[in-house]
Every structure is written in structure tokens, then in C-alpha cells.
Amino acid sequence: MIVVMKHTATPVEVDEVVAQVNADGYTPHISQGETHMIIGLVGESPTPLREDNYSSMNGVEKVVRVSSPYKLTGRDMHPDNTYVPLNGSSVGKAKVVVIAGPCSVESREQIIEIACAVKEMGATALRGGAFKPRTSPYSFQGFGEKGLQWLAEAREMTGLPIVTEVMDPALVPMVASYADVLQIGARNMQNFVLLNEVGKSKQTVLLKRGMANTMEDLLMSAEYVMAQGNGKVMLCERGIRTFEKYTRNTFDINAVPVLKHRSHLPVIADPSHAVGYSEYVHSIALASVAAGADGLIVEVHPTPAKAASDGRQSLDYAGFKKMMDAVQRVAEAVGRTA
Ligand code: PEP
Ligand code: MN
Numbered sequence: 001m002i003v004v005m006k007h008t009a010t011p012v013e014v015d016e017v018v019a020q021v022n023a024d025g026y027t028p029h030i031s032q033g034e035t036h037m038i039i040g041l042v043g044e045s046p047t048p049l050r051e052d053n054y055s056s057m058n059g060v061e062k063v064v065r066v067s068s069p070y071k072l073t074g075r076d077m078h079p080d081n082t083y084v085p086l087n088g089s090s091v092g093k094a095k096v097v098v099i100a101g102p103c104s105v106e107s108r109e110q111i112i113e114i115a116c117a118v119k120e121m122g123a124t125a126l127r128g129g130a131f132k133p134r135t136s137p138y139s140f141q142g143f144g145e146k147g148l149q150w151l152a153e154a155r156e157m158t159g160l161p162i163v164t165e166v167m168d169p170a171l172v173p174m175v176a177s178y179a180d181v182l183q184i185g186a187r188n189m190q191n192f193v194l195l196n197e198v199g200k201s202k203q204t205v206l207l208k209r210g211m212a213n214t215m216e217d218l219l220m221s222a223e224y225v226m227a228q229g230n231g232k233v234m235l236c237e238r239g240i241r242t243f244e245k246y247t248r249n250t251f252d253i254n255a256v257p258v259l260k261h262r263s264h265l266p267v268i269a270d271p272s273h274a275v276g277y278s279e280y281v282h283s284i285a286l287a288s289v290a291a292g293a294d295g296l297i298v299e300v301h302p303t304p305a306k307a308a309s310d311g312r313q314s315l316d317y318a319g320f321k322k323m324m325d326a327v328q329r330v331a332e333a334v335g336r337t338a
Contacts, residue, residue: 002077003054005037006061013059014039020054029071031078036061040077042227070219072226073233073263082264084204084232086181087124087161091234092266096331096338097295099163099181099206099268100320101127103310104140105147115154117317118300122324122338125181126151126160127297131167132309133187140308148178155180163206163297172197179203186210186238186273189221199228206268206297208236215255219263234266235259236297237288239274248276248313251284256291266294272313278304281315282323289330289338296327 003017014030017039021028025045031038041049051063068074083090091097100118105111105128115126130147132140143150151162161180166172167188176182181204188194189210198205205225209218222233237256239249251274259267269288271281285296301307301314315323324338331338 001041001049001051001054002064002066003039003041004061004064005039005059007035009037009059013057017054017057017060020057024049024053029077031080033080038077038079040066040071042071068262070216070223070263072231073219073222073265075262075264078264080264082231082266084234084266086204087159089124091268092294094336096289096293096327096336097124097268098122098324098327098338099125099127099295099297100300101163102129102301102307103272103299103314104129104132104308105143105150105164106308108150108153111147111150111154112157114300114302115158115160117302118320119158119160121317121321123160124295125163126154126158127163127183127299128154129165129183129309131165131171131175133165133167133185134309145174148175152178166194166198169193169197172201176201176203181206181234184208184221189213189218192221192224195221195224196228199225199230202230202232204232204234205230206234206236208238208270209240209252209255211239211241211249213240215258215262218259222263222265234268234295235263236268236270237274237293238270239276247274247280249274251275251288253287253291256288256293260292267292268295268297269293270297272297272299272310272315276313278313278315278319281313282319282326285323286326286330289327289336290334292334298323 026041029040100123132142163181165183166175242250271284304314328338
């Protein structure tokens with residue numbers, strides 16, 4: 001249930017509603033919109049909710065039952081867009097941000113070189129995996145904390161914030177001490193213990209959609225993070241599994257406008273994992289921006305054929321430059337900037 005306050009509601013009237021919510025055993029969630037304040041009732045309580053108890057209170061405009069299961073992530077309780085700060089930009093506002101870098105951090109020199117190159121070409125943030133979720137236990141698993149230290153050095157040299165994956169709930173505080181954005185990979189989207197931990201960390205989270213998960217599943221996973229008090233969540237469409245074999249996954253373009261419609265959180269598109277082949281990344285990046293994505297996360301490597309992971313889908317520098325130029329033109333065509 002949400003309580004919509006009148007635009008003339010006084011702080012005392014707001015306090016009275018909040019006190020009533022607490023007395024009923026729910027957690028009040030306050031969202032100040034452009035015109036109205038909304039107080040959401042979150043959680044479980046044995047006290048049945050009676051709309052009349054709230055609608056008759058001073059300063060209350062109306063009381064609305066919320067049917068959506070993702071109360072914090074959905075737009076009912078929070079109609080206005082959420083903007084997530086990233087390197088001086090607000091993800092969700094006009095500027096389309098671009099997070100770029102290799103799939104894996106391979107060496108100190110490699111990550112510093114790539115960071116300098118993508119920064120020069122206009123990237124907002126640097127990506128790079130130090131803990132890699134690999135299908136095979138015999139594939140390269142990442143450099144772990146050493147990789148995070150190299151990422152931090154690359155940040156020091158370029159000023160680019162770091163986006164990197166955390167897989168182990170026990171390692172969240174350690175990874176968060178290096179990372180600016182904690183990535184939850186597709187395979188861990190429903191690792192609820194991990195979601196609770198990144199929620200507690202209060203660090204910005206990039207939550208990737210699982211390859212076999214619905215948009216509702218994704219929004220429910222975001223709800224876990226938000227329920228821990230962390231509202232800095234970016235949703236990421238990275239392709240889902242279908243019967244199609246000519247691409248690694250199928251980019252669900254529907255997810256961009258649908259997630260934007262249902263949720264106030266920013267939406268990031270990952271064309272690299274979605275298609276799996278560098279020659280298609282450019283087109284899907286542009287389509288995402290045209291569809292309303294607030295940002296892109298793209299794999300870039302100077303010599304994709306030699307990459308430790310995901311080389312086949314990584315753009316080289318020339319490809320990235322070409323994509324950045326085109327992203328700018330498409331962003332402007334749809335009333336955004338890049
Ligand atoms: C990655 O970003 O390199 C990655 C492993 O992504 P996903 O979890 O989407 O497969
Ligand atoms: Mn990858």
C-alpha cells in the first residue's frame with residue numbers, strides 16, 4: 001500500500017503517517033516526487049492494513065493498494081526516475097554512459113593501457129573482471145585481488161571508476177573496497193545471499209539479467225538489493241538463451257522499454273555478451289540506445305584474438321571508436337547525449 005501525501009502536507013502530518021506505519025508494523029519508505037511525497041508500506045506485519053486508517057489522516061491525498069511484487073524497484077512507490085551517480089554523470093539522465101574494458105583483467109599493463117585508450121575515446125567507466133564466472137573450472141578464473149589492485153591503479157591514472165564482478169558473498173567487503181560498481185553476473189542473478197550482501201555494502205550495483213530469467217525475476221532480484229537499503233542499482237540486459245545458434249544469446253530489446261516502464265532504475269545494455277560476436281556488437285549497441293537504454297557496457301581489447309576470455313565478442317580500439325561515434329549520433333537523434 002502507498003500513501004500519497006497532499007502537496008500541502010506539513011512535516012508534522014508526514015511524521016504522523018510515518019508513526020502510524022511503524023505502529024502497524026511496516027517499514028515506511030519515503031519517496032519525494034516532483035509534486036507529491038509518497039510513503040510506501042514495506043514488509044510483513046500481522047496487522048491487517050485498513051485503507052481508512054490512513055485516508056482519514058491529515059495531509060493524506062489518497063491511499064493506493066500496490067499489487068506489484070517488487071515494491072521498491074517498481075514505479076508505484078517511486079514514480080520518478082532514479083539517477084545513479086557515475087563519474088560525474090547521473091545514469092538515467094540525458095547522457096548515455098559507456099562502461100568499457102576487457103572481459104578479464106589480464107595484467108597490470110593490459111588494464112592500464114586499455115583504461116587510457118577507452119578514456120581517450122570517451123568511456124565513462126572501466127570494466128574488467130578479476131573474479132570470472134567460467135563455465136569450465138579449467139578456464140582462466142581471473143587474477144582475484146591482484147586484478148583489483150591493477151584496476152585501482154588504472155583508476156588512479158585515468159580517473160575512470162571501476163566496474164567489476166563479485167561472485168562470493170564473503171568477498172563483498174573486499175571487492176567493494178576497490179570497486180566503484182559491483183557487478184552481479186548473469187549466473188548469480190538469483191544468488192540471494194550475494195544480493196543481500198551487495199545490498200548491505202551500499203556500493204552501486206550493476207545487476208545483470210540471468211540468461212534464463214524473466215524481467216520480473218530481474219526486478220525481484222533488484223528488490224533484494226534495495227530491501228537492504230541500497231537504492232543505487234542499475235539493471236542490465238545482457239541477452240537471454242533462445243533456440244538461436246548464430247549468436248551467443250539473444251538480446252531482448254523489449255527489456256529496455258519494458259524495464260524502464262516498470263522500474264525507476266536505470267537500464268544498461270550489454271551488447272557484447274548478448275550477441276557474442278564483435279561484428280554484431282555495433283548494431284545492437286545502437287539499437288539499445290535508440291530503444292532508451294541509459295548506458296552500455298562493452299568489452300574492448302587491443303588484440304581480441306589474444307584475450308584470456310570473450311575475445312570473439314570484444315571490440316578492438318577501431319571498432320570501439322566507430323561505435324562511440326555512432327552512439328553519439330543515435331543518442332542525439334533520440335533526444336539524449338553521449
Ligand atoms: C562479463 O561481464 O564478463 C560476464 C561474465 O557477464 P555475464 O554475467 O553477463 O555473462
Ligand atoms: Mn565477458
